[in-house]
Amino acid sequence: MGATKTDNFTQNQNELATFAKALGHPARVAIIEYLMNSDKCITGEIVDIIPLAQATVSQHMKELKQAGLIKGNVEGNAVCYCIDCEKWEEFKKMLNNIFEKLDKPVCC
Amino acid sequence: MGATKTDNFTQNQNELATFAKALGHPARVAIIEYLMNSDKCITGEIVDIIPLAQATVSQHMKELKQAGLIKGNVEGNAVCYCIDCEKWEEFKKMLNNIFEKLDKPVCC
């Protein structure tokens, strides 16, 4: 097939998978790291930072935006991209629910 | 193309992306949740839990194993799968490095 059977899973599982999938590419990790480290919103600098063609970077931005991990405000000529902190808090919470279990003594 | 250009990114970025990608499917999220919640290693129960064909589940297990998130020990007839805690700690650390930045005041 090729299409994920999302119907069979909980909304939570699907949402966590969506976040994780969006982060599942080194270019997108790099973009997120860059956005997290900058204290201002960033536009075309990302194209200079990521060693991929502009069209490819734009596509990665789109995927991050669709997953909800970043926001993009049009600002005159350019677009101001930034972290969507609320979504990241949600992501963090979901992952912490999983990480919690690691503290249990039984870990084979 | 279709193949990710891993050469262009740091080892850290690639590793985080690999972990995230492995978690980027609801079935694999469900498998991890199940393994995290059980106090014993699990074998074929996963096939009963996940609403997908046995072959498909086996494939997902393989991907989780390849990413390093789970371990599988052959135990007689069956295979005992379990969380690879060390890898998960590594995953957790990498994500916390990113989550840390969320506390900064500037978040547009």
Add this chain to the structure above:
DNA sequence: TTGCTTTATTGCAATATTACGATATAGATT
């Protein structure tokens, strides 16, 4: 208006992923 800059979109090719039935393999059971 004409061109420049920035970003998005389109079209395309290569490769990867998802899913399943059928089959293989390997240990357990009778």
Add this chain to the structure above:
DNA sequence: AATCTATATCGTAATATTGCAATAAAGCAA
């Protein structure tokens, strides 16, 4: 040995992802 049980693998089909060049769109500057 014959059979059952549990997993893995193979083959195949459908769809998704990655990447780029070329082009479009939208605002800015001259």
